[in-house]
Amino acid sequence: MENHQVQIKKTGKMEMGMQNREKIGSKRKLQQIYDIGYFEINRNLKKTLILMIISTVMFILFVIGEEYRLGKGAELPEEPADFALRFIMMIGSLVLISATSYGGSIIVVDFEKLTGNILFPKISRERLFVGRFLANYLMNAFVILFYYILVAFIVFIKYTGIPKILWTSLGWALLYVLLILSFTILFSSFMKSTAGAVVFSLALNMIAFSIIQSILSLISSIEPLFSLPYYATIITGCFNMPEGDRFQTIPIIEGFEMTLWITPSPQGALIGTAILSFVFLLSAYLIFRNRQNK
Amino acid sequence: MDSKPEIIIELKNLTKKFKFVTAVNDLNLEIYKGEILGFLGPNGAGKTTSMKLMASLLKPTEGEIFIRENGKLQKLTSHNKDYLLDNIGFLIENPEFYKDNTPRQLLTLFAKLKGYPRDKINDRVAEIIHMVDLSQWIDQKLGTFSKGMRQKIGILSALVHDPVILVLDEPQTGLDPKARREIRDLLLQLKNQGKTIFLSSHLLYEIAEIADRVAIISHGILVACDTLENLEAQSKSSHIQVELLNMNDINETGMQIDKLIQSFLTEPIRYNKDSRVFELPFDGDPEKQYKILQVLIQNGMKIIDFTVSKADLLESLYLQHISQSDKTYKEFQKKAIKVENII
Numbered sequence: 001m002e003n004h005q006v007q008i009k010k011t012g013k014m015e016m017g018m019q020n021r022e023k024i025g026s027k028r029k030l031q032q033i034y035d036i037g038y039f040e041i042n043r044n045l046k047k048t049l050i051l052m053i054i055s056t057v058m059f060i061l062f063v064i065g066e067e068y069r070l071g072k073g074a075e076l077p078e079e080p081a082d083f084a085l086r087f088i089m090m091i092g093s094l095v096l097i098s099a100t101s102y103g104g105s106i107i108v109v110d111f112e113k114l115t116g117n118i119l120f121p122k123i124s125r126e127r128l129f130v131g132r133f134l135a136n137y138l139m140n141a142f143v144i145l146f147y148y149i150l151v152a153f154i155v156f157i158k159y160t161g162i163p164k165i166l167w168t169s170l171g172w173a174l175l176y177v178l179l180i181l182s183f184t185i186l187f188s189s190f191m192k193s194t195a196g197a198v199v200f201s202l203a204l205n206m207i208a209f210s211i212i213q214s215i216l217s218l219i220s221s222i223e224p225l226f227s228l229p230y231y232a233t234i235i236t237g238c239f240n241m242p243e244g245d246r247f248q249t250i251p252i253i254e255g256f257e258m259t260l261w262i263t264p265s266p267q268g269a270l271i272g273t274a275i276l277s278f279v280f281l282l283s284a285y286l287i288f289r290n291r292q293n294k
Numbered sequence: 295m296d297s298k299p300e301i302i303i304e305l306k307n308l309t310k311k312f313k314f315v316t317a318v319n320d321l322n323l324e325i326y327k328g329e330i331l332g333f334l335g336p337n338g339a340g341k342t343t344s345m346k347l348m349a350s351l352l353k354p355t356e357g358e359i360f361i362r363e364n365g366k367l368q369k370l371t372s373h374n375k376d377y378l379l380d381n382i383g384f385l386i387e388n389p390e391f392y393k394d395n396t397p398r399q400l401l402t403l404f405a406k407l408k409g410y411p412r413d414k415i416n417d418r419v420a421e422i423i424h425m426v427d428l429s430q431w432i433d434q435k436l437g438t439f440s441k442g443m444r445q446k447i448g449i450l451s452a453l454v455h456d457p458v459i460l461v462l463d464e465p466q467t468g469l470d471p472k473a474r475r476e477i478r479d480l481l482l483q484l485k486n487q488g489k490t491i492f493l494s495s496h497l498l499y500e501i502a503e504i505a506d507r508v509a510i511i512s513h514g515i516l517v518a519c520d521t522l523e524n525l526e527a528q529s530k531s532s533h534i535q536v537e538l539l540n541m542n543d544i545n546e547t548g549m550q551i552d553k554l555i556q557s558f559l560t561e562p563i564r565y566n567k568d569s570r571v572f573e574l575p576f577d578g579d580p581e582k583q584y585k586i587l588q589v590l591i592q593n594g595m596k597i598i599d600f601t602v603s604k605a606d607l608l609e610s611l612y613l614q615h616i617s618q619s620d621k622t623y624k625e626f627q628k629k630a631i632k633v634e635n636i637i
Contacts, residue, residue, distance in 0.1 A: 021455070022409035024377045035406045042399070043392060123407050124376070125351075292351065 032123045036131025041139060044102070048139050051098045055147040058094060062087050063154060080159040084166045085239050087151040088173075091144070092232030095176050096205055098143045102136040103184030104198035107288050108191050125292065129285055133185065140177050145170065165239055172235045172269065179231055179273045180205065182280035189284040190291065205229055213261075221259040223247075225272045230264060237263025299326035301360075302459060302490050303348070304367055308357035310343050310514075317343040319514035321357070325459070325492055330485050332505030333494040334612055340514040341494045345461055348492075349384050350375040361459075380408060382459045383452030389444065393437030397423060397447050400436070401454045408455030422450050426480060442473030449480060459490045466500050478504055498612060502604035510612060512619035518611070522604060525611050531560070532578035532607055534586060535571040537599035548572065554589050558582045571599065578602075 022028050041048075066086065070076065077083045107129075148170045152162045183205070187197040209227040216224055224230045237246075246265060251257045264272065301324045308321040318340040325331050335341050346352045348359060350370060360367040361378045370378050391400060401419045410418060423432050426446045436444065445465060452460055465481075466474045474497070481491055481504055495501050501508060502522065509519040518525055526532050541547050544565055551572060552563050561575040576582055587600055 021380060021411065024380075024409070028376075028409055032407050035403060039399070039403045043395065046394075 029127060032127050033131040033134065036123070036128055037135035037138070040132050040135035044136070044139055047101060048143060051101065051143045052146055054097065055094060055143060056150065058090065059087065059147060059150045059154075062090075076158060079163070080155050080161060081163040081165050081239055083158060084151055084155045084163060084169075085236060087154065088148075088166075088169060088236060091147065091169075091173055091235050092176070092229065094147060095140075095144060095173060095180055095232065096202065098140050099177050099180035100184045100198045100201045100205075102140050103181040104188055104201065105194040106132050106136055106185050107188040107284065108194050108197055109188075111291070112193050125289060126285075129288065133181075133281070137178065137181055140181060141174050144173050144177060148173070168238050169235050172238055175269065175273050176232050176235060178277050179228055179280075182277040182284070183228060186280045186284040186287075189287040217258045217260055218252075221247075223261055223264065223268070225264065225268060228276070230261065231269055231273055233263040234266070234269045238266075241266070299329070300362070301325065301367060302327040302362045303492070304360040305344070305348075306358045306360065308344070308347060308359065309355045310340075310347055310352060311355045316514050318347065318354075318511075321511070321514070321516050323509060323516060323519060325490060326507075327362070327458075327490055328485070328488055329506040330481065330491040330493055330504050332501035332508040333492060333511065334496075334498070334501060334508055335494075335511035336616060339511045341511060342463060343514075344511070345384070345463055345492075345494065348382070348461060350379060380455065381457050382461055383455065383457040385448050385452040385460070385462045385465060389448030389451065391436040391444065391447065393435060395436050396433050397428065397436065397450070398432050400447070401450060404451050405454045408457075410455045418454060418456070422453060425483070426450065426476075440473075442469050442476065445469060445473065445477060446480070449477070453484070453489075457489075459492065460484065461492045463494050464496065465493070466495060466497050474500065498608045499605040502608040508608065508611075510615045512616050513623045515619065517615045517619045522608060522611075526578040526602075526607055530577040531610065531614065532576060532602055533610075534574040534576065534583060535566075535569070535599065535601050535603055535606075536574060536590070536595075536597060537569075537571045539596035539598050550593075551590065551595070554593055555586050558586050 022031070066083075077086075148166065152166060155166065156162050180201075184197060184201040187201045188194070191197040191200065205228055209229050213224045213227045213230065216222060241263075246263055247259055247261045249257050249259055303323075303325040305321050305323040308318055308323075309316065310318040321340075321344060333341055333344070343352065347354050350372075359370040361370055361381060362368070363378055363381060368374065368378060398419055401422070402415055405415045405418060406412065420429070420432070423429050426449075428443060428446060431439070431443065436447065439447065449460075449462065449465060452462065462481075466477050469477065478500055481493070485491060485504070493501065493505065505522075507519065507521050508525065510517050520528070536551070538547065548563050548565055551574070552559075555574065558576055559574060560577055564573040564575075565571075566573055574586065576586065583602065587597070590597060590600075
């Protein structure tokens, strides 16, 4: 018993430390989200650098292509927006690559590597989840913004002005980032490996959705708002708005035609992205929580 | 003066049921301030579930958890969990880390998350890293660390925010003897600093060496919780290891010892060829232990070692409690099946 009393005296110093601790409350919760995000950004710096290199290479290839065309006698488009559009034709693919590589590891990496960050997290799993999501979204957005800045730069050189529609397109691209990132996080919540989450997410986006969308266009005129790649079309489709058609009807055989949807409306894209992202993220969180409890 | 030790964590009627399994069943446990409590049990006994309940990662089906804060035991709820759990540092078995991070980065993050004063974090990280002799590794990537070093960093990650209580799940599993010893020394050092340590382990020797009390859990039920000495006295089963100098004939010496102390023994004497010691089974009464020693010395036995091995004692107590619990559990299952059939 004497032992215990001695130890109690010794813990006096520890309790002094406890009193100096930051107070619990909203400020500390936000601080924790910020700390997790900051750590996550630092941890993924290499990935961000690689994706920026990929963006730069993609941009350089487009520049070479454009310069080749001009060298062959083709003329520079009259409108700077038309010139800018040529550089962002492939932006959907860049978003897909970057969002899957960021989102793929967000949850599964800790189960895969058995880090204590998930099993016995230092903070509530909600804050851990939000912090990681925000950090990965910001890094992803930064990569896309970087690409748009390169495009803006070349447009500025050629035309001494940057069309506003380029920034509208950037806004849609960032919204598409949110959608793909949320979708990949859903896979990350239940897959066994990061590679699995990335591959499945890529395969569904590049193959499965396109197949379903094509089949649906043959049998129905329903707008494919369920299909994630469809939302990428507004990134370039916005250049033709509000005049451009949103769909085309193509006759195949007599009495039978298919409806080819070109791009969603701004309202449809906004609402669709918001609903789908919310559903994906909420499902991912619930699966993650359930998985952690096992 | 009240000599009753101060309770720092209290688990009251704690029960956790999953779909078809009761992982923790009516667990009542008091953890005293400044002690090392060894938490033992076979795989699937409910150790990790109990720890997850304490960490508020799982919600108990029934029961309550109380943690001492500001001199009062406060019930752990979803509203005060951040506040109360700041008092505890958790470590899971075999912690892994992101390979590209350094101990400084990782420990700084954990200290920040747990609200350690920001202006003191650098000093705190350096201080605890120094405590485990890894100062020269503070800025090296964790991917280059050995398992023992990673385990030390794991313990530091639970310790960096200076909690009063440490909950450690199998901190020595999978380590070589040197690393195990280093961790054991570290835990004793932490105890001497006033930390309360709740330690789950399969390594009975490690628990026996450092724990003030042991709690044994089996099939989710706490089957024993006390000091080793008290458990020994309750079980009335122990054995003394006796090593003699210059022993010529083992059989003859054995018979001679048996003759001298037969009245104190609960079973016949055994001779352990590997450790070259006689094992004298008795009821664990310290009075008898003293008398046995006295009789042997008075009769000219040249004793060079006379011990009740804590690890062996714990092992036999552990096995005794677990097998008893297995029996009870099987009987209960049989009865339950019968009732089901009747229904």
